[in-house]
Amino acid sequence: MDTAWGDGTRSVRAGEEAPLPGTPLRPSPVFAAPYHLGDRPPREGGADAYARTEHPTLRVFEAAVGELDGGRCLSFATGMAAISAAVLAVARAGDRVVLPSDGYYTTRLLAREELERFGVDVEYVATPEIGAVAARGGLTGARLVLLETPSNPQLDVCDIAAVARATRAAGAVLAVDNTTATPLGQRPLALGADLTLGSDTKALTGHSDLLLGHVSTADDELYARLKAFRDSTGGLPGPFEAWLGHRSMSTLDLRLARQAATAAAVADLLAAHPAVTGVRWPWRPGDPSRDLASRQMLRPGGVVSAELADAAAVSRLLTTARLWTAATSFGGVHSTVDRRAQWGGDAVPAGFVRLSCGIEDTADLVADLTAALDAV
Numbered sequence: 459m460d461t462a463w464g465d466g467t468r469s470v471r472a473g474e475e476a477p478l479p480g481t482p483l484r485p486s487p488v489f490a491a492p493y494h495l496g497d498r499p500p501r502e503g504g505a506d507a508y509a510r511t512e513h514p515t516l517r518v519f520e521a522a523v524g525e526l527d528g529g530r531c532l533s534f535a536t537g538m539a540a541i542s543a544a545v546l547a548v549a550r551a552g553d554r555v556v557l558p559s560d561g562y563y564t565t566r567l568l569a570r571e572e573l574e575r576f577g578v579d580v581e582y583v584a585t586p587e588i589g590a591v592a593a594r595g596g597l598t599g600a601r602l603v604l605l606e607t608p609s610n611p612q613l614d615v616c617d618i619a620a621v622a623r624a625t626r627a628a629g630a631v632l633a634v635d636n637t638t639a640t641p642l643g644q645r646p647l648a649l650g651a652d653l654t655l656g657s658d659t660k661a662l663t664g665h666s667d668l669l670l671g672h673v674s675t676a677d678d679e680l681y682a683r684l685k686a687f688r689d690s691t692g693g694l695p696g697p698f699e700a701w702l703g704h705r706s707m708s709t710l711d712l713r714l715a716r717q718a719a720t721a722a723a724v725a726d727l728l729a730a731h732p733a734v735t736g737v738r739w740p741w742r743p744g745d746p747s748r749d750l751a752s753r754q755m756l757r758p759g760g761v762v763s764a765e766l767a768d769a770a771a772v773s774r775l776l777t778t779a780r781l782w783t784a785a786t787s788f789g790g791v792h793s794t795v796d797r798r799a800q801w802g803g804d805a806v807p808a809g810f811v812r813l814s815c816g817i818e819d820t821a822d823l824v825a826d827l828t829a830a831l832d833a834v
């Protein structure tokens with residue numbers, strides 16, 4: 459792929475082979491678990507044998523995502539399967555692993571319920587603090603550092619390149635959960651991370667109808683380690699998911715552009731409304747994440763967070779709104795609101811909400827949200 463191409467071109471053309479007359483523009487999914495072996499030993503000549511290790515539809519999808527990430531991609535059935543693989547393929551008993559204390563809740567649950575059971579020593583550092591911890595040598599002795607930037611749900615950011623220098627000096631592996639940004643919004647591998655990973659259930663595929671995740675790396679040894687881990691644990695997507703994931707990501711640039719335009723309008727509207735406090739959108743002037751986000755990231759995203767008075771206020775907002783729907787997850791074509799405290803896990807106030815801007819018309823979403831906020 460031509461690296462000078464823009465995001466719209468790259469979203470469509472990433473991973474595609476040169477066109478062959480008579481073939482479809484995109485290969486169709488190949489629905490098979492075992493393949494004919496004939497009289498050859500399995501995999502001689504690189505032929506497919508059994509789809510749990512890899513399959514043609516997955517190769518095409520992984521080539522596309524890997525090109526956007528600037529590395530080689532391994533796709534997984536969910537974001538958590540990808541994160542589990544990255545952590546479990548790297549950490550050994552007795553190792554210290556540093557995770558965000560304010561990131562995706564299930565990542566902390568994975569650490570508490572599974573990693574600690576295997577004797578991995580887990581340390582939690584808040585996203586706004588990790589830069590200072592790295593600068594004063596606090597990552598020495600760590601085996602793996604996982605960043606999540608912008609963090610979900612509070613949208614704090616940290617300096618990937620600075621933490622990458624510290625992890626390299628400490629001999630540790632740096633992984634970045636890039637779910638919120640997507641590969642078009644941020645390229646952690648180019649900033650010095652060893653692994654970029656995330657949930658493709660969110661904006662990358664973006665239609666709220668798929669579960670997927672992936673890890674990409676430019677390091678052949680880490681790739682081989684992760685591939686071996688996936689081969690033996692079996693958490694890869696089947697042909698239908700891989701095909702639909704690839705089809706869905708073709709529109710990533712268009713969806714992100716509309717979502718970001720709406721997010722800018724929504725952040726302004728929320729900030730001006732008396733029923734709302736604590737509006738966060740990393741590209742809003744004055745936001746604590748703004749300077750670093752505009753230096754490190756390539757484009758804005760569609761997730762905004764804010765605080766209403768309490769759970770009842772959020773409930774009034776949601777019963778009045780016609781377009782903003784109560785749902786968890788984010789990055790899809792529908793606009794949604796999630797009151798995070800209802801899930802437990804995140805240390806946020808009862809009225810804290812994460813708004814995910816969809817791709818409906820910005821004017822309709824703004825009018826609907828304004829009416830709903832006035833009813834609060």
Ligand SMILES: *Cc1c(COP(=O)(O)O)cnc(C)c1O
Pocket residue numbers: 536537538539541562606610635637638656657658659660669670671
């Ligand atoms: C949703 C999410 C995950 C987990 O992804 P699933 O596809 O739901 O398993 C991981 N990290 C972040 C930041 C997420 O938002």
